[in-house]
Amino acid sequence: MQRVRRQALALAFSVAVLSAIAARAAEPNNTPPTATILPGGTLFVNDSLDGTPGRPDTRLGIFDPSFTTLQLVDDNSSPLGNGFASQLIGVPLRSDGSLYFQITGGADVAFADLHLESGKYAWYLDVRDPGGSLVPSLSKWQNDELSPMTSDTEWLDPAVSPDPENPNWEGYTADITLNNVIGPGTGDSLDFWVFTGLAPFQEFTATFAGEFAGLLALYDAANARIAQTSAFDAIPTLTGTADLLGRVKIGVTGVGDANFTGAHVAAGDYTLALAVVPEPGSVFLAGLGAAGVWFWLRQNRSRRRSNSIC
Ligand SMILES: [Ca+2]
Ligand SMILES: [Ca+2]
C-alpha cells in the first residue's frame, strides 16, 4: 500500500508539473475543427485574444443620383460595432422613391476615396412608411468590405409609390445602419482547445479569467456547441463530462459574440483552467490535488483491469 501511495503521489506531482507548463495556441486555432490539441495532463492554458484588427472605421453619406453632391453625412453614430461605424436615421426618400448612399473610410471627409481603412462590415437599410412602420419589401441589407482608397456606392432604384394617394413618396424615410464588427476580423478573435488524457466521461469544471469579459463554450466530438457561458456570469464557468476518449473541447471568445463567430473587439490575456471532479468517498483522493486525481484514477483502474486479467 505504501508503495502504491508513493507512486500515486509521484504521478500527481508529475501531472501538476506538466499542468504548470503553460500551453500556447498553435494559431490559427480559430475554429472547432482546428482546435489546439493539448498534451495529456495539461489542465490550464495561458493565452490571449485580439478581436480588434480588421474593423473598418466607416463614414456614410447620402448623395444625389450622380454621386456628386453630398447631402447628409455621419461618422460614428451607429449603435452597432465598435463605436466607429455610421448611422443615419429618418433620411427622406427622393420624390421618385430612390435613395443614393456611399460608404467610405472615416478619414475621407470629402468622399474622395482618401483613406486606409480595410475590413468587413454590414449595412442595413430600413425603409419606413409615413406612419413609421417598416416596409419589408423595400428594406434590405448586405455584408460588404471596405478596402484602402476605395468606397462603396449603393442605392434604392426609383419606383412607383405603393400609395396612389401619395405618388411622390412624401413621408417615406430610410434608416441606414452600419455594423463594422462582423465575423472574426483579421486578428486572433477565437481560440479553441482540446484537453486530452482525462478518463472517459470524467466530470470537469472549466473556468475563465482574463483581461477582457470572456465567453466559454463546450463542443462535442462532432464540433457542435452543446453548452456555453453567459455574458452575465461573473466568472465564466462550464461543467460537463469528457467524451469517450477522455477529451474536452472548449472555445473561448469575447462577450457579445454568443455565436462564437469572432464578432467582438475584446483583447488581452486570459487563463482557461480545467478542474476534474474527484470521485467521492476516498479520504486519500481528497488529499491529492485536483490536477492529479484523474491520472491516479486512470492508473489505478488500468492496474485493476490488468490484475483481473492476470
Ligand atoms: Ca489565442
Ligand atoms: Ca466612423
Ligand SMILES: [Ca+2]
Ligand atoms: Ca466594398
Ligand SMILES: [Ca+2]
Ligand atoms: Ca486563435
